Amino acid sequence: EIVLTQSPDFQSVTPKEKVTITCRASQSIGNNLHWYQQKPDQSPKIIIKFASQSFSGVPSRFSGSGSGTDFTLTINSLEVEDAATYYCHQSTSFPYTFGQGTKLEIK
Amino acid sequence: EVHLVESGGGLVKPGGSLRLSCAASGFTFYSYNMNWVRQAPGKGLEWVSSISGSSSYIYYADSLKGRFTISRDNAKNSLYLQMNSLRAEDTALYYCVRLAELNRGWFDPWGQGTLVTVSS
Numbered sequence: 767e768i769v770l771t772q773s774p775d776f777q778s779v780t781p782k783e784k785v786t787i788t789c790r791a792s793q794s795i796g797n798n799l800h801w802y803q804q805k806p807d808q809s810p811k812i813i814i815k816f817a818s819q820s821f822s823g824v825p826s827r828f829s830g831s832g833s834g835t836d837f838t839l840t841i842n843s844l845e846v847e848d849a850a851t852y853y854c855h856q857s858t859s860f861p862y863t864f865g866q867g868t869k870l871e872i873k
Numbered sequence: 874e875v876h877l878v879e880s881g882g883g884l885v886k887p888g889g890s891l892r893l894s895c896a897a898s899g900f901t902f903y904s905y906n907m908n909w910v911r912q913a914p915g916k917g918l919e920w921v922s923s924i925s926g927s928s929s930y931i932y933y934a935d936s937l938k939g940r941f942t943i944s945r946d947n948a949k950n951s952l953y954l955q956m957n958s959l960r961a962e963d964t965a966l967y968y969c970v971r972l973a974e975l976n977r978g979w980f981d982p983w984g985q986g987t988l989v990t991v992s993s
Contacts, residue, residue, distance in 0.1 A: 767935075800979035802918075809968065809983040810918065816978075853918055857977050860932040862908070862920040 768792055770854050772865035780873045785841040787868045789854035794834045798858040801830055801839045804867075805850045813852075814839060846872050875899040875982050877969045882987030889959050893987055895952040895969030903927070903947040906972040908980065909954050911965035911989075919965075922954065923972070959991045 769792040779785055789799065801814035814820060814830035817837055827842040841848055849872045854865040881893040893909070909921040922943040923932045931943055942955040952969055966988050970980035 798977050802980075804918075809985060810980075811983070812979050812981045815973070851917075855918075855980070857972065857979070860923065861934050862923065864918040864920065867917045 767861055768795060768856055768859060768863055770856060770863050770865040772852075772854060772868050774868060775866065776869045776871070778871045778873055779844055781844055781846055783844050785844055785848075785870065787839045787841075787852055789832075789837040789839070789865050791835045791837070791856060795856045795858040797833050798856055799830075799832065799837045800855045800857070802853045802855065803848075803850045804853065810853065841870075844870075844872070848872070875971070877971065877982055877984035879967060879969045879984045879987035882967065882989045884990045884992065885959055886993050887960060887991055889991070890955070890957045891959065891989060893954040893956065893967055893969075893989070895984065897950045897952065897969075897971070900971070902945075902950040906930075906976065907945060907952045908970050908972060909943065909952075910968045910970050910980065910983075911963075912968070912986070913962075913965040916965075921967070924952070956989070959989075961991050963989060964991045965989060 771790045773788045797817040799817045802810040803813045804810040813824045818830045829840045831838050851867045851869045853867050876898045878896045903926045906925050908923045924943045940958045944953045966986040968986045969984050973979045
């Protein structure tokens with residue numbers, strides 16, 4: 767099983783701050799790593815696919831990088847609406863796995 | 874617009890059974906691998922099961938130990954999850970999700986989920 771470990775588990779941040787969330791895979795997964803945002807009482811929403819590819823409609827302040835085992839989600843100039851839990855996910859091999867989540871709290 | 878709507882959740886006693894359904898629309902259902910993902914209250918996301926477009930390939934999380942069965946009916950654009958021998962730890966919101974590309978990629982879209990509560 768490929769284990770995804772996110773860091774940190776929780777972060778309290780101020781608006782306009784830059785946030786970096788990391789996801790480390792227990793073995794190489796190429797770029798088959800995807801990021802989701804889940805706001806309170808909502809379903810998860812994809813924000814970054816294949817480590818660094820963004821989606822139409824997702825604010826440009828969200829970006830991703832990495833390959834192999836180490837990945838990063840960056841949020842530039844955080845906004846209040848970015849308060850959410852963020853998850854990484856791999857679909858390279860079964861069982862598909864998720865990171866444990868990183869909860870962002872806005873101060 | 875691509876849409877997934879789950880149904881069938883509810884309150885069930887330990888040891889009981891439940892069948893979840895997912896109605897898909899807005900895309901060629903048979904062309905996509907479909908999955909169930911669950912989220913226990915206040916916890917993270919856990920992949921449950923996957924089924925290929927033709928139902929030829931099926932996978933489950935090891936933790937399920939043969940209690941769950943995934944299936945699909947491409948003529949009805951529907952996905953199912955038969956859950957037997959339910960336990961308290963199966964209490965969760967169950968999401969039906971589409972794998973965006975063949976055999977790899979991201980989950981999108983996500984439905985609103987259907988809540989399964991296992992309690993006496």
